[in-house]
Amino acid sequence: MSRLLLRNGRVVDPSQSLDQGLDLLLEDGHVAALGERLDAAPNTPEMDVSGLVVTPGLIDIHVHLREPGFEYKETIETGCRAAVAGGFTAVCAMPNTRPVNDDPSVTRFIRERAAAVGLCHVYPIAALSKGERGEELAEIGEMVREGAVAVSDDGRPVMNAQLMRRALEYAQSFGVRIAAHEEDVDLADGGSMHESEVSTRIGLKGIPSAAEEVMVARDILLAELTGGRLHLCHMSTRGSLDLVRMARRRGIDVTCEVTPHHFMLSDEELAASNYDTNWKMNPPLRSRDDVEAVLQGIYDGTVDAIVTDHAPHHADEKALDFADAPFGVAGLETAVSLALDRLVHGRVIGLGQLVRLMSTRPAEIFNLPGGTLKEGAPADLTLLDLRKRITVDPETFQSKSRNTPFAGIQLRGAPVATIVAGRVVWQAS
Amino acid sequence: MSNERLKSLRSKDLVGIAPLEPGEIQLILDTAEELLDIARRPIKKVPTLRGRTVVNLFMEPSTRTRFSFEVAEKRLSADTLNFSASGSSVSKGETLIDTARNLMAMAPDFIVMRHPNSGAPHRLASMVEASIINAGDGINEHPTQALLDAFTMRRHLGRLEGLAVTIAGDIRHSRVARSNAYLLGKMGATVRFAAPASLMPLHAETLGVEVHHRLESALEGADVVMMLRIQRERQGNMNFPSLREYFDFFGLTPERLELAKPEALVMHPGPINRGVEIDSAVADGSRSVILDQVTNGVAIRMAILYLLSGGHGEPTPAS
Amino acid sequence: MATKQNNSGLVQILDRAAMKRTIDRMAAEIVERDGGDVVLVGIHTRGVPLAERLARVIEASAGQKVRSGRLDITLYRDDVGPWRPAHEQPLLKETFLPDSIDGEVLYLVDDVLFTGRTVRAALDTLMDYGRPRAVRLAVLVDRGHRELPVAADVVGRKVPTSRDEDIRVRFAEIDGVDGVWIGRETADVE
Numbered sequence: 027m028s029r030l031l032l033r034n035g036r037v038v039d040p041s042q043s044l045d046q047g048l049d050l051l052l053e054d055g056h057v058a059a060l061g062e063r064l065d066a067a068p069n070t071p072e073m074d075v076s077g078l079v080v081t082p083g084l085i086d087i088h089v090h091l092r093e094p095g096f097e098y099k100e101t102i103e104t105g106c107r108a109a110v111a112g113g114f115t116a117v118c119a120m121p122n123t124r125p126v127n128d129d130p131s132v133t134r135f136i137r138e139r140a141a142a143v144g145l146c147h148v149y150p151i152a153a154l155s156k157g158e159r160g161e162e163l164a165e166i167g168e169m170v171r172e173g174a175v176a177v178s179d180d181g182r183p184v185m186n187a188q189l190m191r192r193a194l195e196y197a198q199s200f201g202v203r204i205a206a207h208e209e210d211v212d213l214a215d216g217g218s219m220h221e222s223e224v225s226t227r228i229g230l231k232g233i234p235s236a237a238e239e240v241m242v243a244r245d246i247l248l249a250e251l252t253g254g255r256l257h258l259c260h261m262s263t264r265g266s267l268d269l270v271r272m273a274r275r276r277g278i279d280v281t282c283e284v285t286p287h288h289f290m291l292s293d294e295e296l297a298a299s300n301y302d303t304n305w306k307m308n309p310p311l312r313s314r315d316d317v318e319a320v321l322q323g324i325y326d327g328t329v330d331a332i333v334t335d336h337a338p339h340h341a342d343e344k345a346l347d348f349a350d351a352p353f354g355v356a357g358l359e360t361a362v363s364l365a366l367d368r369l370v371h372g373r374v375i376g377l378g379q380l381v382r383l384m385s386t387r388p389a390e391i392f393n394l395p396g397g398t399l400k401e402g403a404p405a406d407l408t409l410l411d412l413r414k415r416i417t418v419d420p421e422t423f424q425s426k427s428r429n430t431p432f433a434g435i436q437l438r439g440a441p442v443a444t445i446v447a448g449r450v451v452w453q454a455s
Numbered sequence: 456m457s458n459e460r461l462k463s464l465r466s467k468d469l470v471g472i473a474p475l476e477p478g479e480i481q482l483i484l485d486t487a488e489e490l491l492d493i494a495r496r497p498i499k500k501v502p503t504l505r506g507r508t509v510v511n512l513f514m515e516p517s518t519r520t521r522f523s524f525e526v527a528e529k530r531l532s533a534d535t536l537n538f539s540a541s542g543s544s545v546s547k548g549e550t551l552i553d554t555a556r557n558l559m560a561m562a563p564d565f566i567v568m569r570h571p572n573s574g575a576p577h578r579l580a581s582m583v584e585a586s587i588i589n590a591g592d593g594i595n596e597h598p599t600q601a602l603l604d605a606f607t608m609r610r611h612l613g614r615l616e617g618l619a620v621t622i623a624g625d626i627r628h629s630r631v632a633r634s635n636a637y638l639l640g641k642m643g644a645t646v647r648f649a650a651p652a653s654l655m656p657l658h659a660e661t662l663g664v665e666v667h668h669r670l671e672s673a674l675e676g677a678d679v680v681m682m683l684r685i686q687r688e689r690q691g692n693m694n695f696p697s698l699r700e701y702f703d704f705f706g707l708t709p710e711r712l713e714l715a716k717p718e719a720l721v722m723h724p725g726p727i728n729r730g731v732e733i734d735s736a737v738a739d740g741s742r743s744v745i746l747d748q749v750t751n752g753v754a755i756r757m758a759i760l761y762l763l764s765g766g767h768g769e770p771t772p773a774s
Numbered sequence: 775m776a777t778k779q780n781n782s783g784l785v786q787i788l789d790r791a792a793m794k795r796t797i798d799r800m801a802a803e804i805v806e807r808d809g810g811d812v813v814l815v816g817i818h819t820r821g822v823p824l825a826e827r828l829a830r831v832i833e834a835s836a837g838q839k840v841r842s843g844r845l846d847i848t849l850y851r852d853d854v855g856p857w858r859p860a861h862e863q864p865l866l867k868e869t870f871l872p873d874s875i876d877g878e879v880l881y882l883v884d885d886v887l888f889t890g891r892t893v894r895a896a897l898d899t900l901m902d903y904g905r906p907r908a909v910r911l912a913v914l915v916d917r918g919h920r921e922l923p924v925a926a927d928v929v930g931r932k933v934p935t936s937r938d939e940d941i942r943v944r945f946a947e948i949d950g951v952d953g954v955w956i957g958r959e960t961a962d963v964e
Binding site: 231300348 | 473550551552553570571572573574575577578581592593594595596630633656657658659661662
């Protein structure tokens with residue numbers, strides 16, 4: 027029987043409205059007890075976590091692990107190492123691999139590979155359409171049976187509204203949500219940054235906010251029509267968040283997520299980077315007003331989850347010029363510090379709300395284990411040091427990739443240990 | 456900027472007009488003025504850049520600009536190497552760093568760069584010691600074209616300040632329009648963009664220009680009318696319905712030119728599409744300075760090469 | 775351009791009147807040598823007013839129009855480009871020559887002859903404009919220290935100097951005052 031007793035931590039668990047100094051006993055991969063000055067069986071290993079925050083394990087429901095197919099960017103192993111080093115105990119793997127996760131054998135491969143790595147939970151997301159080609163439904167039911175937790179063509183928007191309607195309908199039989207990458211590719215028209223005064227100024231082709239918003243509006247209406255469950259990926263504009271509010275008022279089952287880069291950075295900062303491709307991501311960095319809107323959405327509860335959209339790319343790919351370089355940011359190892367610094371120390375939300383956005387709600391959205399420290403819950407925990415000061419140094423990343431616009435910035439607050447199934451899988455050095 | 460005349464450019468590179476100060480623009484134009492003379496001499500060559508190497512790196516097809524640079528380089532006695540990779544496997548996939556490393560192995564002093572994507576010269580400039588001269592990047596900037604345009608205007612009209620310059624055509628995809636807007640704005644001219652909104656960048660006013668959706672209103676009282684080339688491949692591609700309709704509403708005809716000032720200049724960066732954006736009678740008319748632009752382009756490019764060929768680093772105090 | 779009249783350490787060796795006498799004598803030497811049918815080309819900066827003054831004196835004495843010009847040697851200098859320690863490139867100035875210099879007797883005119891490098895550059899510049907019958911050199915002050923095999927044909931005044939001394943020639947047209955000074959100064963007068 028494996029045991030671990032965490033002494034004197036500040037336990038923050040919004041699922042039980044908890045924020046107080048407590049001991050926590052983990053036994054056989056589950057939370058066994060939570061209380062003041064717990065007694066444990068003799069020889070129980072103890073960890074003094076006084077001064078640290080103990081939260082239910084953080085869950086990132088939007089990650090690109092790149093394996094199979096793009097192992098030069100990331101593998102399931104390096105991605106899991108990056109995840110636990112970033113404080114995450116579970117990640118959801120998007121299906122845009124090669125082959126695409128549009129087949130139960132790929133789903134099974136990802137699960138088995140992740141189990142062999144044995145660091146954190148990896149939940150595959152099934153492709154919505156075969157090959158993510160947006161033409162015909164993939165075998166969603168088979169993939170859910172193999173462990174897929176959601177359905178998405180992430181990276182490739184579903185341009186055909188009828189296909190999206192059918193997916194929202196069909197997925198209901200399997201109790202999984204459709205995660206939608208909202209982008210009208212005709213409106214995006216090969217752009218590489220937000221279309222704005224800034225894109226006009228620096229001469230890069232723009233992607234208008236409307237490219238995202240028309241698709242958000244369409245899918246909200248389709249969710250209303252079908253009663254399907256819709257999750258909106260990486261919302262980046264004021265208009266998108268307003269549409270989510272409208273959907274809520276109309277009682278439509280819609281959840282949504284935002285990323286740290288969209289609440290940290292705007293196109294103005296991109297302009298100052300001198301066409302640095304580390305600032306190229308999709309959705310693109312929007313205007314300062316959109317950044318404000320994202321923060322507002324985090325504050326007022328419109329936003330359900332903070333995700334990384336961890337999109338590792340090889341340095342050679344990012345060394346292309348701005349238009350040719352791929353979109354994406356390696357986010358797993360910076361997200362928690364960015365959120366603590368900007369949102370909690372920046373007084374946008376309290377710590378409890380942050381844990382809700384990074385653990386409780388993500389678990390609920392895709393119906394995952396965890397997200398709580400109630401007795402009997404999985405012993406997945408993250409330990410945070412709110413006072414720790416870090417400087418982002420991509421060279422220290424566990425991820426295979428280094429593509430981040432945050433290199434060199436100083437942040438307050440960081441994960442210091444990650445516990446999965448009662449086992450410490452990562453500790454800050 | 457005081458009355459003190461600038462004696463040098465601040466950067467080792469010319470990546471765009473946007474980073475330039477008015478004094479630097481003035482310096483380039485003044486220097487070009489003295490270099491025009493070389494084309495009129497029996498021996499059209501000076502030894503200034505003897506033994507120095509210029510790589511003309513053209514990742515996109517160009518005849519005129521490359522020619523103009525080559526003439527400028529040869530007149531300054533530089534050794535020139537041409538590296539063209541338009542649309543081939545070389546341009547796609549080879550990273551800028553690889554390109555830079557390959558080029559630096561040839562130890563060039565200058566790299567004249569044309570690239571289909573915006574910002575590529577800016578990135579290359581930060582990777583190599585050589586001076587990068589942007590010969591057009593994507594839809595971003597074409598600084599030497601704007602400089603030669605301004606030079607042509609100044610030579611014909613005596614000034615830039617207070618001029619009303621109408622630029623018409625596919626503004627959205629035009630680096631020439633953008634560089635001109637920056638340059639003329641910095642030098643106190645008024646720029647009017649004229650195009651259907653489908654060919655106009657979003658928030659074009661950001662560039663400090665007046666936005667017109669009809670050609671007529673933009674032409675009224677203009678000192679300079681600059682027509683941009685309409686790419687035939689853009690017709691019917693949701694940008695505008697047809698070349699016929701475009702010319703009908705936005706082509707520069709002798710009648711429309713009457714709206715501008717009587718002495719207004721007609722300019723075009725070339726190559727001209729006769730009967731698409733400009734009527735032949737206008738292109739070949741007495742107000743057309745299109746061929747002067749070509750001549751002036753050489754002097755402007757010589758001026759830039761000359762000004763960038765000094766030592767770099769911190770300016771030393773007057774000795 | 776502001777000029778300091780009393781720079782410490784500078785000693786005047788020619789005043790306005792002495793300078794005029796010197797220029798008159800140089801003009802006479804030119805006429806004696808080649809008659810009045812010469813082209814006087816001043817090297818920027820202070821060769822230009824000197825050439826103009828010489829032309830006026832010759833015109834007065836020979837009674838015929840003397841053609842003059844201005845030459846900018848910058849593009850032919852041996853110290854532009856990477857060798858130049860400063861960030862700055864010299865500003866280009868106007869070159870103005872008669873329509874053709876082929877077959878002419880042409881005098882290069884400069885204020886001071888020092889290392890000879892300026893004259894070398896000036897000769898190269900001229901040759902790209904045409905083929906004069908003869909090119910001669912007239913300078914107001916020859917201060918020695920040649921680094922190239924160059925000699926002047928007409929010299930206003932030979933002034934022995936040490937290498938680190940400055941010779942300052944000033945013309946009213948440019949500097950507001952006429953005269954020649956020698957010594958060491960720190961003020962920036964070209």
